[in-house]
Amino acid sequence: MRSDYKELDKTKTYLITGAAGFIGYFLAKRLLERGCRVIGIDNINDYYDVALKHARLEELGKPTDSSGQFTFIKGDISDKEMVNHLFNKYRPNIVVNLAAQAGVRYSIENPDAYIQSNIIGFFNILEACRHSYAETNNPNSDYKGIEHLVYASSSSVYGANKKVPFAEDDFVDKPVSLYAATKKSNELMAYNYSHLYKIPATGLRFFTVYGPMGRPDMAYFSFSQKIMAGEPIKVFNHGDMYRDFTYIDDIVTGVEKILCNPPNEDEMQARHKVYNIGNNKPEQLMYFIETLEKALSKAVGRSVTARKEYLPMQMGDVPGTYADITALERDFDFKPSASIEDGLLKFAQWFIRGQA
Template sequence: MAKYKEFDNSKKVLVTGGAGFIGFHLSKRLLELGAEVVGFDNCNDYYDVSLKESRLAILQEYPKYEFIKGDLADESAIKALFDKSKPDIVVNLGAQAGVRYSIDHPRSYIDSNVIGFFNILEACRHNPVEHLLFASSSSVYGNQEKTPFSTTDNVDHPISLYAATKKSNELMAYTYSHLYNIPATGLRFFTVYGPYGRPDMAYFKFANLIREGKPIKIYNNGDMLRDFTYVDDIVTGIEHMLCNPPKANKDGDRYKVYNIGNNSPVKLLDFIETLEKALGKTAEKEYLPMQPGDVYQTYADVSELEKDFDFRPCTAIAEGLGNFARWYREYYGV
């Protein structure tokens, strides 16, 4: 007998960041399973809006999909969203993403990731839901040397504002779970990649530059390790969790955090070489020092995920980047 309940497609799921990379793939999976999905997103221009529109066009072909445009930081918009949609489960993937962007645009991170998440927590307080899942990040681990990164590790030293906002989300969710009995699960994602991905991510930038015959910038002279995680593995992990809110601990709190990562760090230069093979073109390379806010390595301990859900991400880099490259060539007509 399975340790966990399979997803119940009679549940109505609200996905914030619904036009985003992970939000799109999760929504598509749930719609394919027959669930009713409400997407919410402000569709901002942090990256190419037409890519977000392409994702939404696919989702809007499903009769059980509804999209509502709005901003997480708009309290009245979130109240109206919950009043109208009445979700059973909330997956908060809406956030201002990007480590380097947070160096120059700090306010947008406070608006989306702190005030926006506070609005979601308040809505779950006043409109009780069966389960709130929310995106955290591997960046909360900072530059620690101990590997792999475990959810029991101290995460009190974030080295970017983005990471600090994600740590604050975990603290806020814990408090609301404790005070108002909101079952909450935090999801520490590790370097997610795949088709319909984010153009601000390194692998997508590299693909664009390789296509244009321009040099790619390789920070820390390529001496970095990343636990690259294919988006389908991320979605499968979330799918397993949706109908399995945390059980009460000894203090009565229903709160837990999981790593979702590939548990297999890859050297950045090896990743680039695999991408070059997938695209059939060699990159020109410009080697640069480490950037502020960057970490040397990420490496997920997924033992808790495996123990509770009999699942661990396992898509190999060659397979995942091959899928990305096929989508990329088709989407951009390369």
């Protein structure tokens, strides 16, 4: 672990963009349970069912035994004026940018959404951080500026790399989807702002996050919907695929450990770092489906089997992902631990309760 490692600071103000999203919701919930002040922003777009996003926000708004305070603002990070107003009003200490247009396949159908949110939106966050960070040089201000920007990257940046497991210093300049290209762009933009303006920033390459209240467009969720409706599921690349599935609680614990530990300067005087957060244990797609069938069977109390439709590889998709998490373990003494069996069972139990 880093010799200068710091525990989560409850006195800080945490701004989470994409707070109604899957990871944003669970991170906000964890910080509130720790007694932190959380400012959440989300545009509540209709990429998937907005009822799920509203349900997450409703949970965050419920009173708890902790002293955490949650404030929600409906807004879009591609609106620069709104972002600047938000920073000026709430003066966050730590910013977690999770707002983004997600999905590899959707980036082929609707590329404009990715440029608007993932490029323009992220640029607006960087600019707001830059102006806030400049406050540290103002002797008349008691605001310490942005102490750390943590932002979501993705395992998609590795594209179709043959070398596994994927390590942070691997070559990632040949993305196979626009989504991946925008995430790599985020890393380059954040590094540049860190180099020029000394903004401490950490990018997190998430590997296939799953769990209760997750995204309906993800395979485990859409598979469950189709299986329980008696419809066939689409198995791409004829099942010859594997993914490093990472349970949501592990993701949130990893992010929590990083929040109050901005990177030190590198040889270019940039305070920027990128980490993989994955389970470090890829699962074959067919085993994943078999495990999901068992989990749904347990949750519903009867045997459940998926009807499968085998198809070629989808455009923009990759055959496998596999995270090297050596750096995460070294710097934060943390390694995801949830098994796919336990994680899918928890998801299935939540999913079936929602169907009742």
